[in-house]
Amino acid sequence: SQQGEEDPQALSIQEGENATMNCSYKTSINNLQWYRQNSGRGLVHLILIRSNEREKHSGRLRVTLDTSKKSSSLLITASRAADTASYFCATLLQSYQLTFGKGTKLSVIP
Amino acid sequence: DGGITQSPKYLFRKEGQNVTLSCEQNLNHDAMYWYRQDPGQGLRLIYYSQIVNDFQKGDIAEGYSVSREKKESFPLTVTSAQKNPTAFYLCASSHKGDTEAFFGQGTRLTVV
Numbered sequence: 001s002q003q004g005e006e007d008p009q010a011l012s013i014q015e016g017e018n019a020t021m022n023c024s025y026k027t028s029i030n031n032l033q034w035y036r037q038n039s040g041r042g043l044v045h046l047i048l049i050r051s052n053e054r055e056k057h058s059g060r061l062r063v064t065l066d067t068s069k070k071s072s073s074l075l076i077t078a079s080r081a082a083d084t085a086s087y088f089c090a091t092l093l094q095s096y097q098l099t100f101g102k103g104t105k106l107s108v109i110p
Numbered sequence: 111d112g113g114i115t116q117s118p119k120y121l122f123r124k125e126g127q128n129v130t131l132s133c134e135q136n137l138n139h140d141a142m143y144w145y146r147q148d149p150g151q152g153l154r155l156i157y158y159s160q161i162v163n164d165f166q167k168g169d170i171a172e173g174y175s176v177s178r179e180k181k182e183s184f185p186l187t188v189t190s191a192q193k194n195p196t197a198f199y200l201c202a203s204s205h206k207g208d209t210e211a212f213f214g215q216g217t218r219l220t221v222v
Contacts, residue, residue, distance in 0.1 A: 040198075040218075043200070043202070043211075043213040044213070045210040092208060096141065096160055098158070099155055099168075100145070100152050
């Protein structure tokens with residue numbers, strides 16, 4: 001079974017708007033990571049947040065982590081058409097398994 | 111250039127045949143992973159390896175086998191026991207397994 005579950009499954013917004021994606025997971029983690037995948041390509045790492053951190057920023061990305069609720073969110077501010085992609089959360093378990101959710105497909109309309 | 115390379119990009123297999131997917135990295139990473147991606151199901155972990163000569167089953171290891179004889183290489187064999195092998199296969203590596211993972215560009219396997 002998959003550890004992480006992203007919500008929503010698909011999201012369509014206008015360019016310039018903010019996009020928020022959520023991830024829930026089931027068991028204790030070492031860290032949580034967000035990745036991006038353009039269609040038919042490999043994944044690209046965006047940001048990593050450790051279990052003792054609550055918020056992290058990288059450029060237009062903001063990630064939060066709530067270990068009590070076993071959830072994380074990824075915010076992309078001022079979205080661009082080039083942000084169109086699928087976004088995945090990944091959790092690193094105690095056993096060093098890196099497991100992924102099903103992803104959120106983001107479409108940014110110019 | 112440092113990176114992780116998967117080959118081939120496209121692979122066709124006849125039913126009943128074994129096939130091996132290549133994954134090579136020159137990032138000096140200890141951990142390597144194999145994932146399978148089907149439409150709408152995200153990435154599912156097949157096998158992972160933390161060090162040379164050691165590997166662990168993931169969620170969907172049945173019908174697959176791996177080896178880790180060298181740090182740089184983690185080939186995946188899709189055996190005839192895998193009932194539905196048509197999928198997009200992704201290899202990844204990371205330093206010590208607790209940092210960001212780097213992915214190859216994937217191999218698309220089709221059974222004909």
